[in-house]
Amino acid sequence: KFFLSVPDGEEKLKAMIDRIKGGGHIPGMTIPWLTKGKGLLMMSCSGEPLRDAEGRVIGGVFIGKDMSTLERAGIAATKVLNKKVEEEVGKNYELITLMFMSNAALVVGDSSMEILKGVVEGYNNRFNKNIEVKEGIALTNVPKKEWPSFLAFLLTTFYECIGPATFECCEGIESIKDVVEEVKAKYEG
Known part of the structure; x- marks a missing residue:
């Protein structure tokens, strides 16, 4: 499930994100995030606060089994988001990628991270870019106007690797329906 956390102020939100990133997780990965006792606590969290069109912080997105597991991790003031998450938080490409990769981790497991790394490397080489995967699945250096073409490249590469299961990973992400x-x-005629 996706949860939106809207704490009092950006500093508290940043502290929550840092707490998740600094927990007992596998170095460099936030999917899955494990507690020190190796229990699965949550799938992931957005790497940065989500902002509205005016740049105001509107919260952060956390993915977990249920609200009580998030509360144990120190994530407060959460609400469950519906399947059309981006309707509530705006068209946020980082969130779209987060949702897709979280679904991909459930559908194809750890290989989803290797595919993502291949997507980034391939896109960088083909278009002479410098996109990086930071702290699990957070992407940096993606120019705002290039997100749609990057997402198309991401889906195409995933399709070449895992076939039609790619479309299962897109379920509930309404804003990329056209790209899907x-x-x-292209592949199914």
């Missing part, structure tokens, strides 16, 4: 249809048309 383009990739489907």
Whole structure:
């Protein structure tokens, strides 16, 4: 489930994100995030606070089994988001990628991270870019206007690796419906 946390102020939100990143997780990965006792606590969290069109912090997105596990991790003031998460937080490409990769981790497991790294490397080489994967699945250096083409490249590469299961990973992400249809048309006629 996706949860939106809206704490009092950006500093508290940043502290929550840092707490998740600094927990007993596998170095460099936030999928899955493990407690020190190796119990699965949550799938992931957004790497940065989510902002509205005016740049105001509106919260952070955390993915976990249920609200009580998030509360044990120190994540407060959360609410469950519906399947159309981006309707509540705006068209946020980092969030879209987070949702897709979280779904991919459930569908294909750890290999989803290797595919993501391959996508970034391939995109960088092909288009002479410097995109990086930071702290699990957070992507940096993606120019805002290039996100749609990067997402198309991501879906195409995933399709070449895992086939139609790619579209299972897109379920509930309404804002990329057009990109999904383009990739489907390309491969499934």
